[in-house]
Amino acid sequence: MMRQAGRYMKVYQELAKRHPSFRERSENPELSIEISLQPWRAFRPDGVILFSDILTPLPGMGVPFDIPDRGPVIDPPLRTKEQIDAVHELDCEKTAPFVRETLQALKKEVDGQAAILGFVGAPYTLATYCIEGGSSKSYTTIKKMAFTEPQLLHTLLTKFADNIAAYCIFQIDAGAQVVQMFDSWAGQLSPLDYDVFAAPYQKRVVDKVKAVHPDVPFIMYISQGGMLLERMAATGVDIVSVDWTVDMAEARKRLGPKVMVQGNIDPAVLLGSKDFIAERTLDTIQKAGRTGHICNLGHGVYPSTPEDNVAHFFKTVQDFRWD
Numbered sequence: 001m002m003r004q005a006g007r008y009m010k011v012y013q014e015l016a017k018r019h020p021s022f023r024e025r026s027e028n029p030e031l032s033i034e035i036s037l038q039p040w041r042a043f044r045p046d047g048v049i050l051f052s053d054i055l056t057p058l059p060g061m062g063v064p065f066d067i068p069d070r071g072p073v074i075d076p077p078l079r080t081k082e083q084i085d086a087v088h089e090l091d092c093e094k095t096a097p098f099v100r101e102t103l104q105a106l107k108k109e110v111d112g113q114a115a116i117l118g119f120v121g122a123p124y125t126l127a128t129y130c131i132e133g134g135s136s137k138s139y140t141t142i143k144k145m146a147f148t149e150p151q152l153l154h155t156l157l158t159k160f161a162d163n164i165a166a167y168c169i170f171q172i173d174a175g176a177q178v179v180q181m182f183d184s185w186a187g188q189l190s191p192l193d194y195d196v197f198a199a200p201y202q203k204r205v206v207d208k209v210k211a212v213h214p215d216v217p218f219i220m221y222i223s224q225g226g227m228l229l230e231r232m233a234a235t236g237v238d239i240v241s242v243d244w245t246v247d248m249a250e251a252r253k254r255l256g257p258k259v260m261v262q263g264n265i266d267p268a269v270l271l272g273s274k275d276f277i278a279e280r281t282l283d284t285i286q287k288a289g290r291t292g293h294i295c296n297l298g299h300g301v302y303p304s305t306p307e308d309n310v311a312h313f314f315k316t317v318q319d320f321r322w323d
């Protein structure tokens with residue numbers, strides 16, 4: 001599951017109290033290995049995701065960030081040509097050796113019993129944080145740049161695409177067997193602008209990674225991406241992460257047999273009864289069909305979810321057999 005190392009686990013919440021800095025939890029291998037393994041030990045999923053963040057490689061490009069409370073803060077935000085020109089090439093080994101160490105340790109610990117997943121942020125979504133200075137509701141600062149100084153934004157997106165491709169390859173070389181790219185906020189663009197500011201850079205990352213590692217499955221996720229399924233597949237990814245804004249049967253029909261899918265149960269379903277969780281999970285499995293489906297939620301587990309309900313979701317999937 002995405003965000004499986006999630007905030008809903010009590011062992012995680014206790015560890016986070018002892019180590020209140022997110023950057024420490026995600027950049028100290030001892031901690032990030034431990035956190036990554038918590039859900040593996042509890043639920044035995046088919047995949048174990050690196051505990052990290054999409055912003056983690058930014059300091060290595062000259063863009064420091066902090067997560068003082070809930071959301072990320074980038075101060076000063078990137079808004080001028082001088083600042084964007086100063087964004088530099090990412091030396092993964094020099095600036096993010098902890099990611100390699102964590103992936104290597106996970107691979108060893110899990111020992112082939114589950115797939116190790118790495119992940120990265122897509123250029124457009126990373127740019128929203130850098131230009132807005134953090135999370136946003138309306139994305140007016142980045143859109144103003146897109147619509148008044150497009151060349152400036154294109155310069156930044158190109159640098160991010162090349163660095164993120166290198167970072168993806170670094171994760172695969174360190175042991176990631178699947179990679180997922182999050183372009184969480186690309187769905188906030190009109191389709192016209194998505195095709196100019198998001199899609200070409202997603203594709204640039206996918207093409208560069210595929211040139212080196214053609215057989216490593218690549219997953220793409222966009223928040224509220226239901227209307228973008230065909231566009232997501234057109235980047236050349238192997239697996240489209242589907243959220244609950246679209247029915248899984250319809251998603252399969254629209255994507256055709258060559259594209260695999262991940263998803264798409266509403267995480268709020270896990271706030272319901274055990275029977276309800278099983279019913280909705282089986283509905284998704286049936287609709288996705290026999291092959292090419294990673295059964296998952298459409299997004300991360302909400303922090304208020306009882307761990308027992310998460311366990312029931314896993315059990316429902318693990319006990320299921322096609323007849």
Ligand SMILES: Cc1c2[nH]c(c1CCC(=O)O)Cc1[nH]c(c(CCC(=O)O)c1C)Cc1[nH]c(c(CCC(=O)O)c1C)Cc1[nH]c(c(C)c1CCC(=O)O)C2
Pocket residue numbers: 002003004005006007016022050051052053054055067070071072119134135136182184223300
């Ligand atoms: C809160 C936040 C952070 N970083 C970010 C946010 C969202 C803010 C916003 O809505 O604009 C940015 C971010 N980080 C991640 C994404 C892509 C996934 C998505 O769309 O939700 C996005 C958009 C992946 C992630 N970010 C994280 C993971 C993996 C770890 C996990 O399983 O939670 C992933 C895939 C971890 C993360 N990242 C962060 C924290 C505090 C945590 C750990 C959980 C916690 O302590 O509460 C900081």
